[in-house]
Amino acid sequence: MLQYARILRLKEEGFSLRSIASSTGNSRQKVTEIIERAEKKGLKGPLEEEMTDKWIEEFLFPEKSLEASGRQPLNFDHIHEELAKPNVTLSLLHHEYETECRMNKKIPYSYRSFVRHYSSYANKHKATLRICRKPGEIMEVDWAGSTAFIIDRDTGQKVKAYIFVATLPCSQLSYAEATLSMNLSSWITAHNHAYAYFGGSTQIVIPDNLKASVTKHTIRELVLNPTYWEMADHYQTVVIPARVGAPKDKPSVEGSVGVISTWIIAALRNTQCFSIGELNEEVRKKLDEFNRRSFTRKQGSRLSAFEEEEKFALSPLPTASYKMSEWKSAKVRPDYHISVESMFYSVPYEYINRQVDVRLTENLVEIYFNHMRIASHKRLYGKFGQLATTHDHMPDNHKLYVEQTSENAKDWAESIGENTVKVVQYLLANTQPEKLALQSIFSLKKTERRYSKYEIERACKMIISMTARPSVKSIQTLLATNKKSDAEQELKRKTERTTNNYGFTRGAAYYGGTDKNE
Structure with a gap:
């Protein structure tokens, strides 16, 4: 040898x-x-x-x-x-x-x-045996059964803190984080932090059947919480919940929960923290110690096994972490708005009486019908009953009504001509209340459907030259009169052109004679 x-x-x-x-x-x-x-x-x-x-x-x-x-x-x-x-x-x-x-x-x-x-x-x-688990394939997640605590500065009472645990079965690397609640927001936030800690995402996530991850799980049907499904889609991973009453479907995290309860939760039993941030700093220190502890029956540690055997297999993370969202359903009211948390958001009026899905983020409200987004608004905060209405969502008659403002009236007049501006200014200044003046101007504006801008401007010029108190009725009369006069003149011109097409007849004088009319 x-x-x-x-x-x-x-x-x-x-x-x-x-x-x-x-x-x-x-x-x-x-x-x-x-x-x-x-x-x-x-x-x-x-x-x-x-x-x-x-x-x-x-x-x-x-x-x-x-x-x-x-x-x-x-x-x-x-x-x-x-x-x-x-x-x-x-x-x-x-x-x-x-x-x-x-x-x-x-x-x-x-x-x-x-x-x-x-x-x-x-x-x-090797640090890992790849017969049972492939690197980068699965992340198992759960809440630890034991709880930590923080101390309320004002009352001195202990406040429970729940420990989220995520484990990669191949390398056994774990992540832990303390939260003040086990609600959906805390669940999603902890997942974001776990992916950031591992530096990548796995192909599959295996959670338990808590409400934050699963809405319904039977032999025939699995319905995921829509927010959790959206988060998984953001990280390009698939959620496969453990079967009900089958903890062996996620044995790695079940084992890690017990070990972490000892090496993190129990180890911090005499540590006093006054905020969740302070507690998580201590949890991170203990977590790093836990992941660096040497295996008892093989070489290396969880961290070294991860870096050597699994890190390369994780999928890259998106450029930005998942933004927490919440899904609700609502029915479109007859005024083409939906009510969400006592705020009102418009949708196209064609969807009146339809049931729609609403996605809420911190700054955005998105409305979907049959998985197609039909409207989006900036999220409203503050006083209840605020309206977010998009002009394009209104029916045509509502659009016309909303457009009846003095500013819109002046803008329209400027697009026609200076004499029209004078008429509009006179109506706004001398007709009370203003709403009545706007109705008159709106009637004048509707004449644009039958008459050109030139014709409207000409009629306004004529009415100003006739009277110091122009009215919409007199302008409408002039428009009709001018239209008729223009039509008669056009007909006369056409008749003359038609007559001239036959040439002209020479009189008797042309031939040296005398006309009878002379």
Whole structure:
């Protein structure tokens, strides 16, 4: 057997590869291979007593112990890397291994031996065993059964704080956070912070059947809380709740809850915090200690296992964290508004008496019909009964009514001409109340449907020249009269043009005679 321990000890003492090869009787290539493999595996001096040459060989070259059997050796690193990929299983890898053996005319290991050898390798040399859980596949979430507390500064009473726990089953890395409530807002906020702590999202989230995550869960039907479903969609993950009364569907977080109850909640039993922020600072310190604690039966810690074996498999996070939203339903009132928390928001009038879904965020109200957004408004706060009305949502007759303001009247007059402006100004200044003046101007404005702007401006100019007290009725009369006069003149011009199309007749004078009319 090679002198593995001596090679590593000489390297630790600073001898050159040439000197080590000469001292141990091995080639420099072999010495280099052993030293590089030891560095890759993290084996450094000083070596302990139980690290014999046989132990080091099994640690650095686990495949050598299988070569003596005459069977095709196993590439454990390749198997471990492939198992991290989606849908890759040991059964598939064993089938590919058998195919390779037949091509190389080697004897393959049976599936049972294949699995046993990989398990032995992973348990000894890797932080995670990928047979049960793939990296980056699942995040399990739950509330801890035990509670922490903060102290009210005013009364000195203890206030309960609930601990949210999220665990990645592959590496067992956990996240914990204290909240003052177990409501939907706290549940969503804790998820946002957990994803930020892990630095990525998993393919699947497994929660319990609490109301914040599941609305209905039976054998035939699963209905997720719409806000929770929206959050999962934001992070491109799928929610698969544990079955009712089946905690084994999320064993990792169930186990972590018990451990965290000891190493975080119980460890903080004598720590006094006066705000939830102070409590979470202490929770984070204990959480970091917990994730860095070495495993008892294998090498590494939860944090090292995550960084080496799982972090690469997480999906990247969106540019912004999920913004909390709440869903409600409402019926569109006859005035084409819906009532949400005693505030009123308009929708297109075509949806009157329809049932719609309403999505509420901190600053926005979005209204959906059959999953299609039909309106959005800035969210209203303050005094109850405020209105948010969009002009385009009104029927045409309501639009016309709303447009009856002095400002709109002046703007319209300016678009027609200066004489129309004078008429409008006179009506606004001399007709009381103003609403009556606006009704008159609105009647004048409607004439634009039958007459051109030129005709309206001409009529206003004429009425101003006739009287110092113009009225809409007199302008309407002038418009009709002018229209009739213009039509008669146009008819006369057309008649003259038609007559002239036949040329002209020469009189008697042309021929030297005398006209009878003379």
